[in-house]
Amino acid sequence: MTTILQGPYPNVQTSTVLPNPQLADIENCDIKINIKRSMTGKKRTYVQGGGKRKLSYNFNLTRQKGLELRAFILAYSGSQILLTNYLEETWVVYLMNNPFEFTSSARGAPAGDLVTIKLDFEGIKL
Amino acid sequence: MSTGKFSRLLVEVLVSNTPTFNTYDEDITDTLSLSDTVTELHSWTLIVSSALSLTDQAFEAGNLLISASNSLSLSDLATGGRAIAVSVSSVLSLTDIVQRHIDLLTSNQMTIVDAVDTNQKLVSASSILALADVALGGIQNLSCSSVLTLSDMTKLSDTFTQSASSVLVLTDSATPGLYNLFASNALSLTEPEVFGDLGNIWTKNASNDVGLSDSVTLGNAVYSRSLPAEIDIVQGLTKYLQLTDTVSISAPRVVAAADTLAMLDFVELAGGAIWNRSVSDFAGIFDHIAQVNEQSVSNVLDLTDEGDVSYSLSTFISFSDLADVSKAHTTSNDLGISDTVFVQGTYSRDIVDTVSMQQSVAYIRIQEGTLCTYTPFIGAGVPGDPPPPSATPPVLGYGRLTLTYPPDIPTSTVTLRNPDWGNTDTLASDRINRVSRGGTLIIFNDPMWPTQQTLQLAVLALTEAQVSELLTFFKATLGLLIRLADWEGRSWLGIITTPDATVTRNRDCSHNVTFEFEGEIV
Numbered sequence: 001m002t003t004i005l006q007g008p009y010p011n012v013q014t015s016t017v018l019p020n021p022q023l024a025d026i027e028n029c030d031i032k033i034n035i036k037r038s039m040t041g042k043k044r045t046y047v048q049g050g051g052k053r054k055l056s057y058n059f060n061l062t063r064q065k066g067l068e069l070r071a072f073i074l075a076y077s078g079s080q081i082l083l084t085n086y087l088e089e090t091w092v093v094y095l096m097n098n099p100f101e102f103t104s105s106a107r108g109a110p111a112g113d114l115v116t117i118k119l120d121f122e123g124i125k126l
Numbered sequence: 127m128s129t130g131k132f133s134r135l136l137v138e139v140l141v142s143n144t145p146t147f148n149t150y151d152e153d154i155t156d157t158l159s160l161s162d163t164v165t166e167l168h169s170w171t172l173i174v175s176s177a178l179s180l181t182d183q184a185f186e187a188g189n190l191l192i193s194a195s196n197s198l199s200l201s202d203l204a205t206g207g208r209a210i211a212v213s214v215s216s217v218l219s220l221t222d223i224v225q226r227h228i229d230l231l232t233s234n235q236m237t238i239v240d241a242v243d244t245n246q247k248l249v250s251a252s253s254i255l256a257l258a259d260v261a262l263g264g265i266q267n268l269s270c271s272s273v274l275t276l277s278d279m280t281k282l283s284d285t286f287t288q289s290a291s292s293v294l295v296l297t298d299s300a301t302p303g304l305y306n307l308f309a310s311n312a313l314s315l316t317e318p319e320v321f322g323d324l325g326n327i328w329t330k331n332a333s334n335d336v337g338l339s340d341s342v343t344l345g346n347a348v349y350s351r352s353l354p355a356e357i358d359i360v361q362g363l364t365k366y367l368q369l370t371d372t373v374s375i376s377a378p379r380v381v382a383a384a385d386t387l388a389m390l391d392f393v394e395l396a397g398g399a400i401w402n403r404s405v406s407d408f409a410g411i412f413d414h415i416a417q418v419n420e421q422s423v424s425n426v427l428d429l430t431d432e433g434d435v436s437y438s439l440s441t442f443i444s445f446s447d448l449a450d451v452s453k454a455h456t457t458s459n460d461l462g463i464s465d466t467v468f469v470q471g472t473y474s475r476d477i478v479d480t481v482s483m484q485q486s487v488a489y490i491r492i493q494e495g496t497l498c499t500y501t502p503f504i505g506a507g508v509p510g511d512p513p514p515p516s517a518t519p520p521v522l523g524y525g526r527l528t529l530t531y532p533p534d535i536p537t538s539t540v541t542l543r544n545p546d547w548g549n550t551d552t553l554a555s556d557r558i559n560r561v562s563r564g565g566t567l568i569i570f571n572d573p574m575w576p577t578q579q580t581l582q583l584a585v586l587a588l589t590e591a592q593v594s595e596l597l598t599f600f601k602a603t604l605g606l607l608i609r610l611a612d613w614e615g616r617s618w619l620g621i622i623t624t625p626d627a628t629v630t631r632n633r634d635c636s637h638n639v640t641f642e643f644e645g646e647i648v
Binding site for chain 2: 015070
């Protein structure tokens, strides 16, 4: 299974197929909680959040695939995109990185450098 | 004939004629003419009276025609210019009895006229009449009627109280045992309208008090009707009428009780304005039938209200049906309301819904090298969405990191080693990032907004001459647009954002430098 980025959502036009992210990917809920404590010790909590979650993937890409992802980011960094991850889960997310850093880390195959990039997503799972 | 303080004239005449029996013509006639005249100018009390007693009797069983009649004419006149009390009275008692004959006729006709015309303060004119007709016997046609005409009139100027009234009591009774049973009262009351100037009359009152009571007894049924009515006029018009029909019967038979009531109220004042005008009818109809097999209680009410424009019209209808019977209960109210609205204009409104549908086509082609090569799958999009990326990859080659100034016709050029691993290509765009109160994430980025592309380069193992040349270049192109040729053969136009880049001299006489360049690929 691969990771597929498709944008813009819902009228998907462009699809980019990426290799699976590296291990140690992150998923967490996007919830904010504000706790207020009175002088009597009584606690009051104010919670903001819904079904949104945050995803963080690290990709190792060839130089060509990095350029493709770079062009995709330039086109749809302000739009909702459709993410299909390696678990075959479909998410509607935003790209939350700013800036996006493509780092040349090593020699890649079949040619060029090996590019690493960390993508942060935030959205809901369909 | 004598004169003095007390004078009395008494004349008694007795005439007695005895008829001959067994004759065909029988005629008994009494003719009496009495004339009393008293003239006294100085007497205190003046009394003129006539007392007359007439008795006619005819006894014969075989006679065909028997007539007994009394005709009496009384005329009393008292005239006194200075008299304090004046009294004129006539007292008459008539009794006619006819028995045991086929055609029976008893009648009393009497005309009483009382007239008082004087300028005295207290004036009273009254007539008291009592009529009693009795018809008895087993005869086929039985008629008993009383006709009475009363006419009262008072007319006198400068009086404080003016009253004209008629009091009439009628009692009809028909006992059972006859084929046709009918008891009726016909009453017509007319209150004269007051003409002339009403400026000094504060209260105008015309009233009729009517009480009718009819009772008919037929077998086991008793039918009775009572009608109390009252009509008052006080700056308006109000009618209150209540009819009560009651039929009580012990044996099952067809019994109907119905009231027909028509009321018309109309208030109008010509030549003036009435601010508060009210016309109202109140009809209370109560029908009740108990203990019969088939019963029907119905009320039919038709109300019509009319008023000028800007007046409100309202009709209040209240139905209450009660069926009290042991076998079946059925209570229903049928109300039909018909409203008519006259519309002078018809306007048509068109409702148009515009549905905007958009479609796009995206595809993914599974092929070898998809994960390694530049292979975006670009389908058909929707106008208005951000433009898709280029379908063709940029052309990459090989080169040396070279900085030149000015970009077009370089006069200063610095050539360095290619950067080491770890150089970074950074994309930073201006975006609006908001989270709504409900937690919805909204990000907006206009494609027209600029995107900063930054190269962070770390160059190692430079010579002292290269480092010196680089620092000189930094100082010479401080804040100026330069051209950068990267190691992939691409050309950039931009500026060096870190002219204060640090140069590190290592122990092996090598030099390292790290700087940032922000620009665009040309």
